Amino acid sequence: MRFWWLWYGLDANHVQSSGARQCLNRQRLCFDLALEGIQLDRAQHLWPWQRYWPKRIDDKHLQSLLGQWSQLLSAGLPLLTCITLVHLEQASGRLRYELIQLQSALLTGATFSQSLSLSGIFPSTIVQLVAAGEASGELANLLTQVHLQQTRQANLKRRFKRSLFMPLVTLLSGGVVSMLIVYWVVPQVANLYAAGSYELPALTQWLLNFSHTAKANMGNMLVTFILAYISLKWLWFIPNIRVRLEWALWQVPGIGRLMHLHSQADVFLVLSLTFKAGVPLLDCLMLAANASSWQHISRDLKNATLRLQQGQRLSQILTKMSWQPQALQLIRVGESAGDLALSFTQLQGYYEAQVIGQSQWLEQLLEPVLLIVVALFVGLILVALYLPLFQMGQMM
Secondary structure, eight states, rough: OOOOEEEEEOOOOOOOEEEEEEESHHHHHHHHHHHHOOHHHEEEEEEEGGGGGGSSHHHHHHHHHHHHHHHHTTTOOOOHHHHHHOOOOSSHHHHHHHHHHHHHHHHHOOOOOHHHHSSSSSSSHHHHHHHHHHTTTTTTHHHHHHHHHHHHHHHHHHHHHHOOOOOOOHHHHHHHHHHIIIIIIHHHHHHHHOOOOOOOOOHHHHHHHHHHHHHHHHHHHHHHHHHHHHHHHHHHHSSHHHHHHHHHHTSTTHHHHHHHHHHHHHHHHHHHHHTTOOOOOHHHHHHHHHHHHHHHHHHHHHHHHHHHHTTTHHHEEEHTOOOOOHHHHHHHHHHHOOHHHHHHHHHHHHHHHHHHHHHHHHHHHHHHHHHHHHHHHHHHHHHHHHHHHHHHHHHH
């Protein structure tokens, strides 16, 4: 049986080379490469699933790639050499495989952005920015700026995840305790109270009925949850419904506003970098539309592109689309001054600052709110369990 192998070695000119090929074993791979004048340095066996998973590159390796590519390109090295020379620690087999496929795609005449898009593991924002860098001839400078932005966003995301640790532990522990009480303690108490002839309080009766219903319909509840999840995933891929779902997500208190601000920051990051690189405004808007993972924003930007071609001003178009007043005001100023690049840069900085502020607010709010919710829920259950005992004490 033939397996996929990733190999790295030196060719006859002592130039580092790499590739992927199917072979029976490592010894056969070494023999085949030796016939081609390549000295095998190391090889990695690739399992079938490793060519398709994980589906996306993680933030750590993305930052490392962008940093190394920008440094090597700034040093004047050819793009193919830059991809060959990158060094990644603890990278997945899929990522190493795709990097080798990048080299193969470039050798066949594909552009760098096309090669990244074909791999399927790089974010669409990065792909579109690379396309803009290729079009403007400022790929190294653009990658440097993208690397700095990605580093700031990754640090913000890392800090936010750390701040969520304790609230999630609180929520998880409260949920586990509540489930144990509902599924184990409450039935035991129900058997105890069933022997009595007195009437149970309404809160206790509701808790007993809830515990009985939950135990009896656990399978149905699980199936319903799975079907609801599948239905939402299916609806998410229908463009018109997805726009409404995105709008509903943005209305969620706290986290919805954070997602909306982050999406706006990403849009103006693409517009700022591409417009400063000399890309025409129409192409900038189309690149930002393709880079956005939000259908709502992508649709607005594509409509804006069509209306710009009809002679309308960008600020007028976005006003009709109900964009935020802060963005519209700065875009009007940029149009009047003939410096939209500065307006896009200021808007990107403004929304990035808003994202940081909103995330810090959520960090401070989530833990006490979740603690109060869990305490109220567990406390309500305990009160419902002990109310009959208080009544019995009064009757005695």
